[in-house]
Amino acid sequence: MSLPYSFKLAINSLLHEKWINLLSMLSMAAGLLFTAIILLAVYNIDRMTRNLPEKFSVMLYLKDTITPEEINALVESIKKDPAVEKVMFISKDEAFRELKANLRNTEYVLDGLGENPLPDSIEIKLKAQFLAPEQVKTVTTKLKELGGISEIEYGEKFLSSLHSLRTGMNVIGLIFLIVLSAGMIFICYSTVKILFYRKDEEIKTYKLLGATKGFIRTPFLIEGAVIGMCGGLFSFLAILSLYYTFIFRLSQTFPFLRSLHFPLEIFLALPVSGLCIGIAGAIIAIGRIRY
């Protein structure tokens, strides 16, 4: 089977049924664009939330009665925990100085306190892989068993919300990806099926003349691929316009938009995804050829 001839047949057919094909391409483009926007949202939320745990730490407030030797022993003991990345002792004086620095011009509010009310504390940074809410809870439970600690504080609710948000977004993204991909495959399937039915007599003649299944299938696969890839290219242009609008136009009014990331992989994946979806739809539409 000559591939150029299959291409010629496919292109002729695409041009002959131009309106139905254009409609399919635009539907594919809309589907791919919507998918890309969801993936971008998931990507950006994931990116933003991924950096937040770096600022997360577990604070241990120590009892007033604890001796410097006990503090050293406590720090060494904490360091041995495999979940712990970094341990920092903050003396009550250091904490007070930091508080004063933070208050800046309003530090006079501390004047009436007399002596420093803040306790000595230990700040613990956990390794990234131990930042899931359950794991942090396990670590803090172990820490509670150590002596000399009066209170343990960490952003339990914040950490839990962050985790839920990331998981939720990933699940929503995946669901949308599956549903939209199925929808786009169906669009391509329907278009190729219509073209296939319209050429029913022609295909029967091909079969009677001795055409192989490949000879019959190839032009339809090419049509599906072209429909999918054109849909992908349209969505690529649309997302490029969005990128331009967000980064160069709207960001002048809303500076936070500058922090949005448009990864190149998503841009390039659109025509390739369109191509694969188009071919998949065409394969299903043609089905099994029988003589």
Add this chain to the structure above:
Amino acid sequence: MIRFEDVSKHYDNQTALRKISFSVEKGEMVFVTGPSGSGKSTLLKLVYLAERADEGSVFVSGWEINTIRDSDIPVLRRKIGVVFQEFRLLFNRTIFENVAIALRIRGFDERDIKARVFDSLKTVNLRHKSDNYPHALSGGEQQRIAIARAIVAEPTIILADEPTGNVDPDTSAGIIRTFKDINARGATILIATHNRDLFKDTGKRIVKLDFGNFVGEGIA
């Protein structure tokens, strides 16, 4: 080359062929004749697998048609050139493309296709119509295009179902001359026709059918 052994074919409650047995040797040209509805077309359809026999066996080029593998069907069909009764032309393609499709299916290269198609169209006197579309041609001309397509790849077997049904006597004689020439080059030809004038004095074998029964054979 082609052999029918006790072949029967039924359509609903009607019998199209009943216990037909005969064979066509390699390089032979045979006319299958009989009135309309005698089973001539069905007989040809069994050879190129448009239909399957309900009983008996059909052998073509070494294949037993009823047990042939699906993947061998296009291989067998490419050995056969068929002039369909309803022509089966592609109305959205030019005459050139209609003839060329038989070669494209067989994987011929472009240069060879061009030469062969023009040769074939010249044989049926329609070289000058190569850029036309089938709807611009008369029934007789369409039939000649169907013949050109059947012979263009020089298949080893040619089946023709009423190949002169729509043409005038002079053209009919020309078509039969063409088939005889191709036959002389070694092709096996089986022609179904109800027109006795077509095989008169050809010296070829005739197989007679009536109501699906084999009623005799002889030499024209």
